[in-house]
Amino acid sequence: MTTVSIDADIKAKWQDGHSSYSPGTTEELAIIGIDLLVRELGTEAAQSFIEQVFEKHLADHKSATDSGLV
Structure with missing residues (x-):
């Protein structure tokens, strides 16, 4: 497993306010992204x-597995 370090400053603005985020890990970045996605699109x-x-990545993984790359 690869370790990824993230240095980001995210500012999200809405009509009724704003939020700032500074994720340091991929997990934190994913949570922020999902939170913003739910807020924008609905649950x-x-x-x-x-x-x-997930379907795309499962298909990509299956394709790599079938071709012997994984």
Whole structure:
């Protein structure tokens, strides 16, 4: 497993306010991204989007496994 270090300063603005984030890990960045996605799209649409991402990665992994790359 690869260790990734993140140096980011995220500022999100809405009509009713703003939020600032400074993730330091991929997990923190993912939580922030999912939180913003849910806030923008709503729970069901965000969940559908995330499921599409998982399906893509599962298909990519299956393809790599079938070709002997993994």
